[in-house]
Amino acid sequence: MKQEDYIKGRGAQQNTPNKFFQYTNETRDDFLEFCRIEGEEADHNKTQYIPIFPKTIVNKVTSPDVGMMHSMNPYQGCEHGCIYCYARNTHEFWGYSAGLDFERKILIKKDAPKLLEAKMKSKRWKASTIVLSGNTDCYQPAEKKFEITRACLEVFLKYRHPVGIITKNALILRDLDILKELTKHQLVGVNVSVTSLSEKTRRILEPRTATIKKRLKTIRVLAENGIPVNAMLAPIIPAINSHEIMNLAKAVSDNGALSFAFTVVRLNGAIGQIFTDWIRKTLPDRAEKVLLQIEACHGGNLNDSRYGIRGRGEGNIAKQIHDLVRLARHMYFRDKVFPKLNHDLYESFKDGQMRLF
Template sequence: MSDAYLKGRGAQKNVHNRFQEGEHIPDLEFLEYCHVEGEEPAKNKTRYVPVFPKTIVNKVNSPDVGMSHSMNPYQGCEHGCVYCYARNSHEYWGYSAGLDFERTILIKKNAPELLEAKLKSKNWKAQTIVLSGNTDCYQPAEKKFELTRKCLEVFLKYKHPVGIITKNAMILRDLDILKELASAQLVGVNISVTSLSEDTRRLLEPRTTTIKKRLETITQLTENGIPVNAMLAPIIPGINSHEILPMAKAVSNAGALAIGYTVVRLNGAIADIFTDWLEKALPDRADKVLNQIKECHGGSLGDSRFGDRMRGEGVFALQIKRQIALARAKHFKNKVFPKLAVEKYQKNIDNQLRLF
């Protein structure tokens, strides 16, 4: 690992925002001064910025992600996963996809109210809405702001189906609401597991729940009747691709009913961020990893083609696909992840309550 490695963060620098004309370039003399004086050239603390969007539920047009609608109470994510596809979206808010993404977190303070307005809308028809189609709804900010919990209360009130994607054990805080939703078949949880190695986890996802705790979370959710799908994602050739079968066995033993996967793709600014991280964190294998990722995406680090971008192509992608198929046959035989009950949605709950 390079001496310049910034511990506790995924990205190791800020990259230029493609929507801005100006570019911030650190002064070399200032950096040298900081080095000599033992000072940090920039604050590495996380800051929270309140925002008030006009809408919160987003229609998902991609056929690759398995959801029709998503919502994100937070923009940016302190977990700092270096490969995260959501980094590019931070540029739309005027920030860098690099360190800004994990150090400047936008708090959508009116998210519960916007969600309730959507569910009460006369034009809305029940379709599963997924919390965290972009950034983790149980990232550290949730402990302070509790927007995810408040949104779950709205889903429960209207008996509306909700999916959750997270890699944080904080979800167990909301077991009381999740159990009520699960009793009506209104919730499904997706827990991300990227490696069984803590060393790998700390490098790839520096501020996430430990692997041990993640597996325990799957078990506790399962024991409380809440269905769990484990997302083995992303699979990164040369970093965690050798762990597919062990990971599948571990999550199945923990209680997961199914697994999903994606092959890493490094679109937009993420290619620069990931390459810089790789050269600092794992310099001995940087070229190998980058070349194998390119092999999965037609010679490019990124891939925007519907149908191919999440699974990849070529020899390495085929090997991953076959390992996933073997893992499902070996560890998930006779397991079924349930469909959520969209028919239980009660749009006019407020009017009904007025009758009593």
Template sequence: MSKGNHIIKGRGAQLNVSNKFDAQNHEYRDDFLNYCALEGEEAQDSKTSLIDTFPKTIVNKVNSPDIRMGFSLNPYQGCEHGCVYCYARNSHEYWGYSAGLDFEQKILVKRNAVNLLEKKLQSPRWEAVPIVLSGNTDCYQPIEKKLKITRHLLQTFLKYKHPVGIITKNALIQRDIDILRELAADNLVHVNLSITSLDEEIRRLLEPRTASVKKRLETLEKLSSANIPVSVMMAPIIPGINSHEVLPLVKAISEKGALGVGYTMVRLNGAIGGIFTDWIKKTMPDRADKVLHQIQECHGGNLNDSVYGRRMRGSGTIAEQVEQQFRIARKKYLSGRVKPDLNCHLHEQYKNGQLKLF
């Protein structure tokens, strides 16, 4: 498990928690960890491995009333970005892995994603509605630079004139501005760029393998300059860590061309509660208890709240203060900016990948 106060560089989670679906689990004994430390050895391999998968479907219906998307598509499962708070960690348990380090180190690659999407878009029964890339894990995580699955998916959306949304915190999206510009010309794309903090040190600790704050602001500006509709998600808000940054962050993104801003309050559901607690006690020991208590205050005394309509925004004084800050920030810095509706009317004419003349 964890190695005392030793920090695993380049990773968010500092341990592998037990998979709730496993009948058995294992842990690293202190004598073994001490031996590894004395010998200068790692107790476990920290390298990233890719695991090829070939699912039967790729477009997922989203039933949560709290999430503003009807369908999502994730070319990868697991995410090397390593954001310690990530709600998607729990989904890795369904694949037989841990929500901890396994989530960051064992990346499942859906090699047939493009073919499955094309088959879906060609189906006579499919009626165009926005499909969001990265409803679960980031479609622009590091391995995308080599594999280009997301780029090929975007080319497919363009070919069939189908609306697509993107959520990412990686500057790699700049590579695909050529395709995004063409999609935007027909109102077929929205981008949500995740920027959690303006503090690079906080970014490095919370999200170790993501793009820097500077690169994300640069990405925002370049997308906006290319007339690609882009908004920002400040998610999650973690009281005691980034909750004081609402106004300065919204001011900064308004200057770079953002059309809007959204947020969620952190909630540490499932295995994430233990992962986050272990992480903050190692990386921020001086404020760990304060932060954890403030998170609990936002969720009725717990680290998580699963009640629809409340779980994403929280409750109590701190949550209300955050909501008020966003209301003020939007009015002051983003007033009058409107994100265009995605166009769902072109696709039917391009069911076969080309314009139907009759």
């Protein structure tokens, strides 16, 4: 592959066909030649922010092995561009590709705080931890511009409702003031994703994410302010970051994480094609080894949809990963406990002063 053919700053290197569409588009060589002659760009590679207007914002999670009951996503699509991201497939429901479109067409839910407050006021709603975000990162670059996540955290604080956060962006520290207030009432838990200690690996796997140094600092600052942090060492990808499990666990523990979780990578839906294309362009010397070892964890396939097994994997390679995880927990997390969030305050704040009458 020619260096000029590589799309810098992006994870996916193509737009895969949308499985819901009858027709597909392709960029032909004659079109590229026309653009060259005319001095035009065939692809501007710029991010678009597209407002959308959903009627609800809180999603009920029905998958039994996900570990959350409810989630909400202020943004659809994610500019971080993580090549392995399972959320890529959801972009097809919006009429886009799971490939480059997922990273460059970011759907913005400006009404999210208003919709969340409506949920908080609902007479039928009972306190249940809502996770920001179950799908795409709530602190991705768009948040710096739109501040939707911050506004949502203010709603959670107002109603004393428990909230979980999943992110790999140091931008979360901007909202340290609100997080500290939530922590006073044991209402927030943060999950910080750390996939590798190698910047070289981080840059190709997750091109627009915070550096590893910033992520470890984020864990440390949150922990120093009493905010409980669980590290997400996920996904573990054989022959890419699987050898880092012990070092990753020690690093996040040393910086104050109280626990860690992991998954074995699976390439569901369009991600199989996107990842395969990516690794043959970025790591051609070990592409087949990586793909074969991923398949070895999922019964000979890149994907596995079986609940309870899909995220854990099976076979000898998966067993080696699990053995390392058990050892890491024993060595670095033996005396640590991630606290449960408080679900008892919400009812008193649900109706405000109306409770007095």
